[in-house]
Amino acid sequence: MYQTLISVPDLVENLANPNWLVFDCRFSLADTELGLFMYEGNHIQGAYYLHLDNDLSSPITPTTGRHPMPDADQLIAKLRACGLNNDTQVVVYDDNFGAMAARAWWLLRWLGHDQVAVLNGGFEAWRKAQAPMTSHEPEPRQGHFTAHMQPDFIVDVDDLMQPNHPWQLVDARSVERFTGEKELIDPIAGHIPGSWNRPLTDNVEGIYFKAPEVLRAEWEALLKATPLEQIVHVCGSGVTACHNQLAMEYVGLTGSKLYPGSWSEWIRDPSRPIALGKD
Structure with missing residues (x-):
């Protein structure tokens, strides 16, 4: 079980494991659609995309900060639609030292899912290793994740x-x-x-x-x-x-x-x- 960081070789070894789930979290504050554009061009084979504004945050209100906590039910539905189960090993990555992927890591833990790790070195390390990449989006697959919320986080x-x-x-x-x-x-x-x-x-x-x-x-x-x-x-x-x-x-x-x-x-x-x- 990986709960903090995972290396490129360890993810490569498990990339075909049906009980593993990878999320691309690339995002730019300067261009909020750039991450999705890059994902559509090339990403880790089998990875789904999580958008910081649309998936990992909720709409801004007059009293909130710039990235309010997402609605838990909506986030759970999104994760299930990508195949998340309670025993799934999740890996998240970005191209910015893990700064955006860490948000997804934290949110999954907040939902009670501890088997989540950030890819150390991110997409750049993956690319340098010439590990499997693709421009094809994976098919939706229904998971059955049940959250165990952690309000004390x-x-x-x-x-x-x-x-x-x-x-x-x-x-x-x-x-x-x-x-x-x-x-x-x-x-x-x-x-x-x-x-x-x-x-x-x-x-x-x-x-x-x-x-x-x-x-x-x-x-x-x-x-x-x-x-x-x-x-x-x-x-x-x-x-x-x-x-x-x-x-x-x-x-x-x-x-x-x-x-x-x-x-x-x-x-x-x-x-x-x-x-x-x-x-």
Whole structure:
């Protein structure tokens, strides 16, 4: 069973296994249909496509962030239509260090499906290995997945507005966005007061995740003695924050949570405080 990362050779070995399911999660914030366009041109053999806006998020409302949590029933129906069963091994990938695939990884775990892993190195590693690719979309196949929801995976904005709350936020955005020096996506710059900054790119070296011993040492240096169950991951819209949780889970630092609304939801209410700079 693979629950965090999987290598290209391990996926190649199991690509024809009928109890395995692969999802392409490539997506660009700058061009929201580019991922689907690339999928239609070439993708891992047998992979289905999950669209960040249409499948892995719900429509934006005046009070939500940019990528609200998807409707669980709709997501379950989509996954079943691709053949998901409760004992299926799922593999998800993208072409951006796993930043988008991690969202699908986290959502499947939120639905109670732990047998899901992100392809280490993503589509680039697959292509470099000259592993099987195609432009043909696989046929729909009906699965019978039954969800076991995990509501305790989530911390929401009301939790974070409570005085003396126990949560320690870790923000996965770039240093420039965290400090407020540069903000090209959201209308207000800065971060939630008290957050620590750990850019998701710090989890990788080249296209691959860092060696587990290196990654664990870096995370332990950041977290110090903070209880893991008090760590809450945030980012711009709740997508790339999942990458930091994936990195922690990969090295055995388990039990952290996610604030799905993240910065783009936080700033919807002008009464919520913001911070600038590194502190």
